[in-house]
Amino acid sequence: MSGEARVPHIMLVAGEPSGDALGGELMEALKELTGGRVRITGAGGPNMIAQGLSSIFLMSDTSVMGPREVIPRLPLILRRMRETADFAVRERPDVLVIIDSPDFTHMVAKRVAKRAPDIPIANYVAPSVWAWRRGRARAMARYIKRVLALLPFEPDFFRAEADLDCVYVGHPAIERLPEPGSGLEFRKKHGIAPDAPLLLLLPGSRTNEVKRLASVFGETAALLAAEIPGLKLVLPTVPHVRHLVEEAVKGWGVPVELVEGEAEKRAAFDAATAALAASGTVSLELGLARVPMVVAYKIDPVAAWAVSGLLQVPSVVIVNLILDRPAVREFLQFAAKPKALVEALRPLLVDTPQRERALADLEDLRHVMGVGGDRPSLRAARAVLEMLPASLA
Template sequence: MKLFLVAGEASGDRLGAALMEGLKTLAPGVAFAGVGGPLMQAQGLQSLFPMDELSVMGIAEILPKYRKLRRRLHQTAEAVLADPPDALITIDSPDFCLRVARLVRARRPEQRTIHYVAPSVWAWRPGRAAKMAEVIDHVLALLPFEPPLMQAVGMSCDFVGHPVVAEPRATAAEAQAFRETHGIGKAPLILVLPGSRRGEVGRLGPVFGAALGLVVAARPEARVVLPTVAHVAGAVRAMAAAWPGAPVVVETADDKRAAFAAADVALAASGTVSLELAANAVPMVIGYNFNRLTWEIIKRRALIDTVTLVNLVSDTRVVPEFLGPACRAEAIAPALLRMMAAGPERAAELDAMAVTMQRLGAGGEAPGLRAARSVLGALGHRA
């Protein structure tokens, strides 16, 4: 069996890697091709080109890179058509991935297609599901309330759980060793996560740094740790050099896991990182800002009053978030200070995070294996 996978950003790379691992367990001999990052490559994928070329978010941010993205789009579709797989599996990044599927289907209508991560039609642009159904046969959903929304427009869909519930976490001993190695001791540890895209780091870094200045002024013993990824590590290090809290930047998987386990609180960009923090029971404050044009468009089309997945899955609004014009240091800092205290706001977040993990499949079969089983079932293969 041959499968062509396409992921466009770090979160998709994690999903794709877990899926590949599950497929190799259930269908030994499966072959992979496509586009992916380091985790998918570690599972045996030879990426057509560096995945981080696709890690662009926002309308205004995409425009300067349009021509290059268009070339990569056609290159990917041609690779599928040159050696047709049993299924084209696109993973998140719908602006790129679904265009690949459309190009392929236009020239090979019989091509089976699967998309991993249902579009968030419950959040904005509900018509996306019907449009996606024109080129996608089957969907792997991360959230338990999504399958009916996909099935309503003609696609089959399985809830496969969120891989965050099965990701390895550091032990208490590893967390303590991390603190000792970096001279943190018993000081309050603030995780800072300004995103995995260069644009995010550039926009959020100055705001997060200013917020930390206010927090450390009130809690001078606090220390700061920034887990990051290789392609933005240089920018993060340069940015954090002038920050308070003696920042420590970590890149390796082991160090990042230990940092999450050791943290007392986090200041993070909006995204799937909120679920990683929830899995490690780290109370958080969320901040995010778009280019002004992108923000105005999203604000007008949004169907929900929160973007934080912990708030959505737990059906609460206990995670403070500061979005668009509200993403300001003087607003973020007090919320972060309150979350550092052992009070009702922190306790409410911890409860919501526990509910979130349970609803996303914690304690059940690994989501990567569930996703693999769903793929094989959709293709009529017996595991």
């Protein structure tokens, strides 16, 4: 064959901001590993567009949450699914990578697998089928060739449950650790002494989370502030719930420093002594930043009853699932009471065997997650490039 060798063609599909962030980092890593000799097409948002993607459609068409937003937009979402699948079948990428937002991306993958079964499909950020609906792993194996896992226990699960190839590439939180020394700068900026105990309060980033947890977190903070001399309270928040948070803290009766923005949040993590957090990815971020924590969470009682019958994991705290032990204490629903939270947090705010044990557990977490090795996006890019045909690899 004469002429220059064909450049690999990789198609990426992300349907919401979390996937777009990962997609942008993946594109950067793919270009790094190939010296720029790669063609990348697909659908994404501003992060992927900034890396050179000409998106098939605007991400705002598919980035919706909840029935009230989804139902009126459903015809458009279904059309975007068809258009994305049609594009893949027509353009024949060497690998198709679907990223997060499974309600959208997996429907695209199924359509492509049915019409063009020769196109290998990777799933970057698989749905949490290990937590419930485990049978879905076997269904995924019919159209997914490889899973790029964010959590270290997922490869064993997918192999055992569905004989599905799964590679641990690492969680994006590993790429977003606090800058060394940022905690001291944070304390200086906010007038907090270097040796003052600092409790982070993280009642969630969704409206319902803040509404359900604000009063519990506030009462807990007030009780601890009355007990521990010089305790400082810091609450990282986000723009769309800041007004709710500001209104809530007015009634707490203790001073709380509100901070906003990713850089301030990471610096606050580096400055913190301990944290009280809602359940979610934030617990993993805190763990990787070596912040001992207690997790509390409340949802609608009817939803809680329904979920409790479906859950197939012993904890809702991702740190506990990764370490396979109850390293972080969790207080859910009616157990999330201020006095109980105070009892759990108190020993984490001073030098105690409990705090020492918590810090050791978080060092184990960092080791298991691969902190200090290649960045996750680079590992993910390697896993994608391994799927290329032999003539292009």
